[in-house]
Amino acid sequence: MGLAEPLLRALDQNNFKTPTPIQTEAIPAIMRGQDVIASAQTGSGKTMAFCLPLMNRVIETPSDRILILTPTRELAMQIREVVKTLSRFYSGIQTCVLIGGSGMSAQLRSLRSRPAIVIATPGRLLDHCERRSIQLKDFNHVVLDESDRMLDMGFEPAMKAVFKELPSKKQCLLFSATLSPEIQRLANNYLREPVRVQVGQLNQAAPDVEQSHLMLSGSDKNSQLIIDLQSNTGKTLIFTRTKRRAESLSRNISKSQIENGCLHGDRSQSQRNRALQDFRSGRKMVLVATDVASRGLDVEDIERVINFDLPNTREDYIHRIGRTGRAGERGFALSYVTPEEARQWRHLQSDKAESTDSRNAPKKRFRPKFRFRPKWAGRSRQPGRRSSFQA
Structure with missing residues (x-):
């Protein structure tokens, strides 16, 4: 692909042989300098x-300078x-991470x-x-990573403000797990004659993930x-739906002498980093998380994903279970479904050939909850792997 020698050495050192x-x-x-809009299944090496x-x-x-925008601290x-x-054999690339929850003075x-x-x-x-x-x-290359998630989280006004400050002549890359009308509109606004790259079927679970579900009452979830x-x-x-549930579930698991970590938006950055590090290293084999972790969480050898609470949308479901079955490994996804959630489960499975017994399904229509805008929105500010290139 015409990559520089230090990058090739880094790829070889990490046994990355074949690109995805x-x-x-x-x-x-x-590398030709073109704008690109790219979409692929989670875990595809974007x-x-x-x-x-x-x-x-x-x-x-x-x-040249590069700006990479991401929706979450963990992904950054x-x-x-x-x-x-990748820069192991080249010392000339300095990197800075600007995220909330970390000290401003160190970033400055x-x-x-x-x-x-x-x-x-x-x-x-x-x-x-x-x-x-x-x-x-000063930046002439811009990447919008997980751009669909940034729109979901209400970051579009922030992206508009950022692009107003960027130079008119720049290379813009947009990476997304979906190609919704909103993403197309984003591309039309910021990209110039982009090359479109789409790999695999979008909004589909990875083929290496074996999915199953268990019908049970809500009161039986903890013991199960x-x-x-x-x-x-x-x-x-x-995965749980709320921060409070994640905390209580983590405590309940600990009472059964099972070491686990907890990851959600109200935890400090140091707590979140420690939970991820313990999980990655295997010191703790269980991690309880909200959807803050479902996008971009890259941990090797996750054998199983359990949806303790069902997500609101099929898109979130696909991203949750996409944390397992990566890099050609087999993965397993188990969802707990209460009788009241039978209709919602069918909604999440609508594009998959698994049938669900709906005899106890409620008659009311499932309506996904709205996402909250980020805390800063509308508020004035004070100045002041294995054998492929998987990542």
């Missing part, structure tokens, strides 16, 4: 599909790890060194723009979960 389909199609177009060619550009042209940190892995020091790559969440990036600690006109955890000791990621 999304990487095969996207990398050449990005992160490395943009990191490799853009880092190659910085190696060839050190004055994971992209930084990919960059760190990092920005003063004029890093080649800035990875940021929209809210914290705007904080720095208003402080004038970053000049977006303990039985399931005790019968299988592999890495298990458990």
Whole structure:
């Protein structure tokens, strides 16, 4: 693919031999300097599909600078790890991560060194723009990663504000798990004659994930979960709908002498980092999380995903279970379904050939809950792997 020698050495060091389909199609177009709109199933290697060619550009042209926007802190940190892995044999690429929950002073020091790559969440990036600690006109490559999730989370006003500060001449890359009308509109607004890359069927579960469900009453969920955890000791990621449920469920699991971590938006950044590190390293084989972790969470060897609470949308369901069955490994997804949720379960399974017994399904129509806008929205600010390129 014409990659620089330091990048090839890093790929070889990590046993990355064969690019994934999304990487095969996207990398050449990005290296040619074209705008790209790319969509593929979760776990397809999208992160490395943009990191490799853009880092190659910085190696060839050190004055180039890259801005990567992500919806969550966890995804920002994971992209930084990919960059760190790929730059192992090249010391000329400095990276700065701008996320909420981390100290502003350390970020200001990092920005003063004029890093080649800035990875940021929209809210914290705007904080720095208003402080004038970053000049977006200096960036000539922009990546919108998990752009569908950013729209879901209400970040569109922030993205508009960011693009107003960016130079008119730039390369823009948009990566998304879906190609909804909203994503198409976003591409029309910010991309110039983009190359379109689509791999696989969108909004479909990865083929290596075996899905199943268990009908039970809500009062039986806790006891059933303990039985399931005790019968299988592999890495298990458990999803709940709310932060409060995640906390109470984590405590209940601990009472059964099962070590576990807890990950949700109200936890401090250090707590979130520790929970992810314990889970990645295997010190704790169980992680309880809200949907803050369903996008971008990249942990090897997750054997099973359990939906303790069903998600609101099929899209969220696909992303949750996409945390397992990655890089060609077999994965398992189990969903707890109460009789009252039978109709909702059918809604989540509407594009999959699994039938569900609906004899106890309620008659009322399922309506997904609205997502809240981010905390900063509308508020004034004070200035102030294995054998493929999987990532």
